[in-house]
Amino acid sequence: GLPSAGVTNILCIRKQKFICPKSKMCPQVITQIAKVAGIQPKNQISDAVKYRAIIELGKNISQTDIAENYAISPMTIMRFTKQFNEYIQPNYHWLPADIAFDDFKSGKFAKSGMSLLVMDSVHHRTIDIIESRTNNFIRSYFLRYTFAARKAVKTVTVDLYSPYRPLIHELFPNAIIIADHFHIVVQAFQALNSVRLQVMKQAGNGSHDWRALKRYWKLLMKDSAELDYQHYSKRINFQNRQLCDADVVDRLLNMSDELRKAYNYYQQLLHVIHHQDTESLSNLLNS
Structure with missing residues (x-):
């Protein structure tokens, strides 16, 4: 049955079996099991659980989470959906703007x-x-x-x-048609990372620049507005000097002019999208 206070309710029901013997009005022996309201014959899940699970599908919740809440399996919810499919038909006369x-x-x-x-x-x-x-x-x-x-x-x-x-x-x-800005940023992200890998290859496997770009690559991909300018710590690839995140990024960019150009473009793109500056975004995409 439906859970109560987060606890699953399991109902154990003993049902009477009725036997109707032969008679003049009824020449055959008829047997019948007593019916229980709210539960279909030969089912172990109440109708109330089925209805609630179907209603939950209208929310942004996964089938797995719904199944866990009602102590049933995700495949059971899929079967419920097929049973009620004829009642859940889309409206082909309307679409959102x-x-x-x-x-x-x-x-x-x-x-x-x-x-x-x-x-x-x-x-x-x-x-x-x-x-x-x-x-x-x-x-x-x-x-x-x-x-x-x-x-x-x-x-x-x-x-x-x-x-x-x-x-x-x-x-x-x-x-x-509106291009999703997330995918535009992803392309710039991938392009910047590609330049970083090229600079690593030019520096040579195992070199100082190669190890620094490999270790601190996440700082390059981070929005510069979110870099830490206050807290200093020892940096292994820079002779254990006390550096903040912004210092590390600046030293990485000094390794290559191409990397600095790609980084500046990526940061400008993040900035104009964050501030919804359409004119600057248009100029940046056409540059």
């Missing part, structure tokens, strides 16, 4: 191994999960919605995966 796509690794769920999460980007609620991120799957999914519903979409936020662009214009004629 602002939606977002994000692909993720879904394993055997999709042949390509990648599925697509569709969200309401304003209220941070999941709308649905599309089995595959291929254009055919996405097109066939959204064409189920009426043209009026698709026309009402104003913005679509996506990553930098280029095949999405023409498809979005086709499905949502009035939508503006």
